[in-house]
Amino acid sequence: xxxxxxxxxxxxxxxxxxxTITCRASQGxxxxxxxxxxxxxxxxxxxxxxxxxxxxxxxxxxxxxxxGTEFTLTISSLQPEDFTTYYCQQVDRYPIxxxxxxxxxxx
Amino acid sequence: xxxxQQWGAGLLKxxxxxxxxxxxxxxxxxxxxxxxxxxxxxxxxxxxGDINHSGSANxxxxxxxxxxxxVDLSTKQLFLKLRSVTxxxxxxxxxxxxxxxxxxxxxxxxWFDPWGQxxxxxxxx
Numbered sequence: 001x002x003x004x005x006x007x008x009x010x011x012x013x014x015x016x017x018x019x020t021i022t023c024r025a026s027q028g029x030x031x032x033x034x035x036x037x038x039x040x041x042x043x044x045x046x047x048x049x050x051x052x053x054x055x056x057x058x059x060x061x062x063x064x065x066x067x068g069t070e071f072t073l074t075i076s077s078l079q080p081e082d083f084t085t086y087y088c089q090q091v092d093r094y095p096i097x098x099x100x101x102x103x104x105x106x107x
Numbered sequence: 108x109x110x111x112q113q114w115g116a117g118l119l120k121x122x123x124x125x126x127x128x129x130x131x132x133x134x135x136x137x138x139x140x141x142x143x144x145x146x147x148x149x150x151x152x153x154x155x156g157d158i159n160h161s162g163s164a165n166x167x168x169x170x171x172x173x174x175x176x177x178v179d180l181s182t183k184q185l186f187l188k189l190r191s192v193t194x195x196x197x198x199x200x201x202x203x204x205x206x207x208x209x210x211x212x213x214x215x216x217x218w219f220d221p222w223g224q225x226x227x228x229x230x231x232x
Binding site: 032034036042043044045046049050055087089091094095096097098099100101 | 142151152153154157165167168169201203206208215216217218219220221222223224225
């Protein structure tokens with residue numbers, strides 16, 4: 001199975017900050033990576049797929065980059081509603097796997 | 108707008124069979140793939156498997172011996188069954204639509220969106 005490791009697992013930041021979350025794959029997955037946002041008690045929401053394509057309706061402050069084994073999710077200017085948990089997901093090969101999650105808290 | 112609504116038994120005893128249903132609104136089952144994912148309380152996401160409209164499924168090897176997915180085109184519903192459950196199967200279970208890309212003319216998973224609201228299943232004696 002392809003292992004995805006997100007760093008950091010916990011991140012404290014302030015409204016207006018720029019933050020970056022990294023997702024590293026145990027083997028190359030080209031650009032077949034997606035990012036999800038999950039708020040407490042809710043289902044995950046797709047933010048980015050294909051490593052860098054923004055899902056329709058997602059604010060432009062979210063961006064993704066990377067290919068191969070290293071990927072990043074960047075939030076350019078944190079808004080209050082962004083303080084929650086983020087997951088990466090590889091869709092290059094079965095079984096589909098997710099990173100362990102990054103929890104973003106208000107400093 | 109595509110919406111998925113799930114339901115099923117929320118409390119099971121060890122060795123029983125988990126059964127969940129996911130109804131699809133606003134999309135054709137035939138034009139998409141569908142997937143199930145679970146999330147133990149306070150933990151991360153685990154992919155269970157996916158299925159297309161003809162019933163062809165891919166399962167996570169960790170669950171393959173106990174899981175069955177199916178679809179009913181007439182009612183636009185998806186079904187998940189997980190046999191011989193234990194406490195380790197306690198989780199919120201989600202259904203989701205699979206976005207597809209093509210690689211060498213074969214459909215491949217691209218993303219999951221939207222997701223159902225989730226169904227909490229607790230296994231306890």
